[in-house]
Amino acid sequence: MTQAVSSAPGFWKKNQQKLAPWLFLAPGLLMFVIYVLVPIFQSIWISFHDWDGLGEKVWIGLGNYVELIDDEDFYTSLKNNIIWLVLYLLSIPAGLAVALFLNQTVTGIRLYKSLFFFPFVISQVVVGLMFTWFYAPDFGLFSQLLKWLTGEEVAVLADERYVTYGIIAAGLWPQTAYCMILYLTGLNNINPEQVEAARMDGAKGAKLLWFVVLPQLAPATFIAMVVTVIGSLRSFDLVSVMTAGGPYGTSQVLSYFMYEQALSEYGYRMGYGAAIAVILFLIMMIFITLFIVRMLSQERNA
């Protein structure tokens, strides 16, 4: 039996080296194609149609995109997405600050670290609910505090001037925790000899941080950047839980706008929703391309 196999060096034997990685990759690739690549092209295809999900698809070419350009809600969402993008980045310095603060050996530091990490572990929906109550007029802690300080009450989530900032503040809480963890692991890998050497040369405080510690944290910063940017563009759960896009659509972001048009009780405009998804995808592609280019160039230099 064994002889028979070894005597016939078949296709498999000859190409084993080349085929093995693909075989190992196959299950993942298959999933990726079915659940990621194909839906992307399906979305693009649907975005050229007028379709309610039930009847026939009607080809309208760029009709959905033309309508999108003329849609106030689209610009509101876009503007909010940009605010999200910029302010969400605050979680990186905030995370770094917390990480530096917690990077010491005191009794019980593990407990403190866990407590700071806690908001990232709980679900976004829970974070959203907690902040909704926090902001709630009449009984919310924040409203009470504001009333005590200024004598006036502001219903953050009902005021179009503050609503987006209120939601972002809620989002920063878990995101800061995430960045903190990234930086804590980064700080563990810092070369103590370099720090020692810098100390001997008289560097301390801000200078030591800027010229010695931060450069070594660059990989952590890069990852934090990637997850924060993508996280800010995907912001959906908090908007959905805290305001459902309200008041009168002023806290919408693209992902929620897409959901509302395509899948919510009042929408079912699959084509229009798909068009929004395509735009969101293109915006994300800009950032993803930037990140990948950077990553590749780093790998080449290494």
Add this chain to the structure above:
Amino acid sequence: MKSLKYLTGLGLVYALTLGSAAAGELVINSDQSDPAPKKAMEQLIADFQKANPDIKVKWNNFDHEGYKSAIRNFLTADAPDVVSWYSGNRMAPFVKAGLFEDVSDLWAQGDLNNQLKSATKSMEIDGKKWGIPYSTYQWGIYYRKDIFAEKNITPPKTWAELLAACEKLKAAGITPFTIGTKALWPTGGWFDYLNLRVNGYEFHMDLTAGKVPYTDPRVKAVFEKWGELVKPGYFNANHAAIDWQDAVPQMVQGKAAMYLMGNFAVATMKDGGLKEEQIGFLQFPTITPGIPMAEDAPTESFHIPSGAKNKADARKFLAYLALPETQTKMNATLGQLPINNKATKSNDPFLAAGFEMLSNAYALAQFYDRDAPADMAKAGMESFQEFMVKPDKLDAILARLDKVQARVYK
């Protein structure tokens, strides 16, 4: 949790419908997930099976939000035999897509055209009937009787009296009306009633059917009246931040005196600690004299999907649902009003008042988000909310609604 329920529900549907080849099995999908509706439904199914021992009912109960998207999947993919849905324009997409069965024959046999007459308009599309209605409830102004008595206010019957009452309450430091507009739909009740009273039922229906633009001066007149309540601050501030339930405590604590709501709000008010004698009900006052009084009364109904496998038994179920005895028993549990005019109604004072109002009504509207197509309703109610916060932006708001209207009704 919601999605889990949804998934298990969906899984159930598939498991059940796949095995439903067995004769005499009736699959019902519905969203009676709240305690009272769930109990009413359980009773209904038990009684129906007792009356028809050869039929076995399989009931898949969904939660509300999950149901709204699930129904689109199961109607096209693997239809059950009976589904619950909303009447009026909310069922139009399913009727137009040929997903609902015409049940005019059920109405014709038996005396249903007569007995269910009050709901005819809401069940009819293209002259055919698409389901059987079984329950309804009234909308109106619920008010604090004790506060009114204390401030010496008689329940207003006209717009001028309402404004006077509001002024008095406001001067006494009480917010006249409480409302929570976070979920948008409570604003629809206000628009419905103001439009029904200012311009009347026919105009309201023309508007929700897309025959009149929102920039029409008659629509503007509606917002003018609304503005008379918004501008002096007769609604609670911050209403955009709260849900309808969160607006109830204002009334319970005596910080607000009136609430334009559906009858289901009474239960919440009582749970909050108000006694029955503290709550009063009044019909929305007259605005334009001489316009016949129409009311908002959403209808609940069951339908047969055209893809149903057991249509014979589904028809039996709907016929059973239409019976006066069935509707009497069901609505006693639901705390709502039966549609069948031969059914006996409960002697709850609010339902009795509602019944009297509805039986004298000139016509019944379903509710803004059922009378208008879904995407129009969404844009409309969002605008109503915006108007209630920024009444000065009215012209821009109405122009935007015209734009939406042009797209939706094309």
